[in-house]
Each structure stands twice: as C-alpha cells, then as structure tokens.
Amino acid sequence: MKRKYSRVYQFKITLKGTKPPVWRKILVPETYTFWDLHVAIQDAMGWLDYHLHEFTIMNPLTGLVDRIGIPDEDFLDQEEAYPGWTKKVADHFSPQNPRADYCYDFGDDWQHAVKLEKIMPREAGVRYPICVGGKRACPPEDCGGTLGYEEFLTIIKDPSHEEYESTLEWAGGAFDPERFDPAGVLFADPQKRWKMAFRDG
Numbered sequence: 528m529k530r531k532y533s534r535v536y537q538f539k540i541t542l543k544g545t546k547p548p549v550w551r552k553i554l555v556p557e558t559y560t561f562w563d564l565h566v567a568i569q570d571a572m573g574w575l576d577y578h579l580h581e582f583t584i585m586n587p588l589t590g591l592v593d594r595i596g597i598p599d600e601d602f603l604d605q606e607e608a609y610p611g612w613t614k615k616v617a618d619h620f621s622p623q624n625p626r627a628d629y630c631y632d633f634g635d636d637w638q639h640a641v642k643l644e645k646i647m648p649r650e651a652g653v654r655y656p657i658c659v660g661g662k663r664a665c666p667p668e669d670c671g672g673t674l675g676y677e678e679f680l681t682i683i684k685d686p687s688h689e690e691y692e693s694t695l696e697w698a699g700g701a702f703d704p705e706r707f708d709p710a711g712v713l714f715a716d717p718q719k720r721w722k723m724a725f726r727d728g
Contacts, residue, residue, distance in 0.1 A: 536559070555567050580629065581597075666679070
C-alpha cells in the first residue's frame with residue numbers, strides 16, 4: 528500500500544575519502560523509513576546491496592546518537608542498531624538536524640555523508656524517488672575501500688601494469704570513473720527489496 532505524502536526531502540550523499548568526490552543528489556518522499564532511504568542511496572550510488580549498512584544520526588528527542596540499520600547478532604559488543612524499517616526519516620532529519628553518516632559494507636567501510644538540503648512540496652507528475660544530480664562513477668563492489676579504489680584506478684590507467692588486464696576483467700571489461708548520468712538511475716521498490724532480503728523472496 529502506497530503512503531500518501533505532500534512533501535519530499537532533498538538529500539546530498541557524498542562518498543567520503545574520494546577525490547574528486549563521488550556524490551549524488553536525490554529527492555525522496557517524506558514518508559520514507561531509513562530502510563527506504565538506504566535502498567534509494569544504494570540505487571543512486573550504484574552499489575549492489577550485498578553487505579550490511581548503518582546510519583548514525585542524532586536523535587532530536589534524546590540528543591543521543593542513534594544507530595539505525597540491520598540488527599546483527601555478530602556484533603554483540605556494540606549497542607544493537609534499530610531496524611531501519613521501524614524508524615522514519617522525518618522523525619530524525621530536519622533543517623535543524625540535517626546530517627547523518629551512512630556506512631555501507633563494514634569490511635570495505637564505505638563512509639558516506641548524508642545531508643538534508645531542503646524540504647519542498649511534492650511536484651505533480653514526478654515519480655519519487657528521483658536522482659537530480661551527481662558526479663562520477665561508484666567504485667566497484669568489494670574493491671577494498673577508498674585505498675583499494677585508488678589502487679584500482681592507478682592500475683586501470685596504466686596498460687603496462689602487470690595487473691591491468693586481470694583488473695579490467697574483474698571490473699567487467701571497462702570502467703570510466705567519470706561516468707555518471709542521473710537520468711540512468713533506476714530505483715527499486717524498497718518493500719520488495721525488504722521481502723527479498725528477509726522473507727526469502
């Protein structure tokens with residue numbers, strides 16, 4: 528069942544540690560949960576949602592930092608994260624509390640800065656979420672974090688490198704770090720993604 532909404536939230540997501548930066552700008556419904564926002568970030572950035580994720584953001588009611596993502600029993604030494612599908616974006620983000628961190632893949636440790644830029648009326652005829660801006664390709668999945676990505680780029684720029692051919696083959700045959708087209712972003716249904724992840728399809 529689709530939730531009715533009249534406003535949309537504009538977020539800028541920047542992948543930390545990339546120079547020049549990899550970033551995306553997306554508009555999402557005000558009814559979104561953090562799970563929904565996670566799916567939108569995955570699709571806009573170009574990640575494949577193979578790994579765990581987590582948001583950290585100040586809770587405006589408590590003044591404490593909330594961890595929101597997927598509860599994981601393997602991290603018993605940490606305070607358990609809230610399930611993202613139980614927490615609404617609108618209850619945390621506001622013009623007075625516009626920033627959060629988003630980590631994807633705890634191994635490669637892709638850290639993203641998430642900033643609420645503005646809240647605006649929903650525009651008639653526009654299907655949300657939508658990607659309205661961005662620069663540069665998303666690093667390949669499992670390439671080793673920002674340092675691994677730097678090494679990857681060094682190798683594919685040098686045809687004489689001994690790992691040039693094998694690295695390009697691993698990356699699918701070609702990789703252009705400058706290529707990104709907002710119009711090419713396709714957003715998945717976050718409810719369907721949740722069912723695939725937690726109800727075995």
